[in-house]
Amino acid sequence: MRKLGMLGPHGFGFGLVFGLAMVGACRAAPIDDLVMAAELDNGYVLSKLLQGGVDPNARDARGRLALSMALREDSDKALDSLLAYPKLDINAVNANGETALMLAAIKGRLDWVQKIVKKGATINTAGWTALHYAASGPDNGVSAWLLSQGADINARSPNGSTALMMSARYGALDLPSVLLKAGADVNLANDKGLSAADFAATAGRDELKAKLLKLMAKSGG
Numbered sequence: 123m124r125k126l127g128m129l130g131p132h133g134f135g136f137g138l139v140f141g142l143a144m145v146g147a148c149r150a151a152p153i154d155d156l157v158m159a160a161e162l163d164n165g166y167v168l169s170k171l172l173q174g175g176v177d178p179n180a181r182d183a184r185g186r187l188a189l190s191m192a193l194r195e196d197s198d199k200a201l202d203s204l205l206a207y208p209k210l211d212i213n214a215v216n217a218n219g220e221t222a223l224m225l226a227a228i229k230g231r232l233d234w235v236q237k238i239v240k241k242g243a244t245i246n247t248a249g250w251t252a253l254h255y256a257a258s259g260p261d262n263g264v265s266a267w268l269l270s271q272g273a274d275i276n277a278r279s280p281n282g283s284t285a286l287m288m289s290a291r292y293g294a295l296d297l298p299s300v301l302l303k304a305g306a307d308v309n310l311a312n313d314k315g316l317s318a319a320d321f322a323a324t325a326g327r328d329e330l331k332a333k334l335l336k337l338m339a340k341s342g343g
Contacts, residue, residue, distance in 0.1 A: 151183065152176040160188040165199030172207055179211045190216040193225040193234065201234065205241055212241045223252040230260035232267060245273050249280045257289035261297050265289075266304070275306050282312035290330060291321040298322075298330060308337045 156176045159168040168188070172178060178188045189210070192200040204210055215221055223243040226234035235252070239245065245252055245268060253273045256264040265285065269275060276284055286306040289297040298318065302308065311317045319334035 153180045153188075154182045157182040157186050157188045157191055160192040160197055160200040160204065161195050163192070163195065163197035163200050165203045168200050168203045172203065178204055178207055179209070179214060185217050187214055187216055189214065189222050190220070190225060193222055193229070196229075201237075205237055210241070212238060212243045219250070220255075221247065221252070224250065224255040227252040227256035227264050227268070228259040230256070230262035230264055232263050235264050235267065239271060245271055246277065251277045251279075251285075253277060253285045254279055254283070254288050257285040257297060257301065258292040261289075261294045265297060266300055269304050275301065275304055276310065279312075281314070282310075284310055284312075284318070286310075286318045287312060287316070287321045290318040290327065290334065291325040295327070295330070298334070302337070308334055309341060 152171060152174070153176060156168060156171045156178060159165075159171065181187055188200070189204050189212075191197070192204060205212075212223075213221055216225075221243065223235065223238050223245070226238055235256075243252075251273065253265060253268050253275070254277070256268060265273075275286075278284060284306065286298060286301045286308065287310075289301055298306075306318075308318055311320075317334070317338070319331050319338065322328075322331040322334055
């Protein structure tokens with residue numbers, strides 16, 4: 123008589139059955155495949171998954187959005203495929219509270235910013251805005267374009283910082299002048315009492331600091 127040992131009643135090893143079950147359990151969910159396609163800029167696979175009914179507004183096992191990953195990884199083809207999806211939530215926020223417009227803005231990708239706004243992105247959001255993000259990066263005309271679309275130039279972040287302050291410390295050297303010309307208030311200070319001039323000083327931008335202090339004195343600030 124044959125001993126069953128590790129064999130099931132039909133002669134299959136329990137180890138094999140268990141292993142096959144585990145393979146099925148570990149198989150990536152469709153949304154995980156979609157986010158991976160966005161990360162790798164595989165527009166073809168991403169489009170096929172969308173056509174197959176995968177919801178790009180869902181989050182993968184790590185809580186990531188396909189749209190955020192496409193923007194983070196400079197995945198142009200994936201981004202275009204996602205933007206073509208009619209029900210894409212263009213204002214969804216990632217785990218850091220950032221919208222697609224913010225991520226495009228900080229990269230200085232004016233082409234992306236324009237596509238995302240055309241899709242219906244909100245420009246003026248509570249707290250941090252796309253303008254704050256644009257002012258913190260290479261810019262490439264993003265801030266000026268956002269302002270032309272109604273961005274609030276003196277919008278306050280949760281700690282009271284403005285786009286001018288961010289540009290003074292992190293942005294392109296010519297950006298503070300662009301913002302000032304557009305009406306940025308040089309006299310504003312954040313919750314720690316720091317002005318744009320203080321931000322410039324922190325970054326060692328002494329010439330910009332002197333210019334901002336001169337403007338503050340001239341305006342009586």
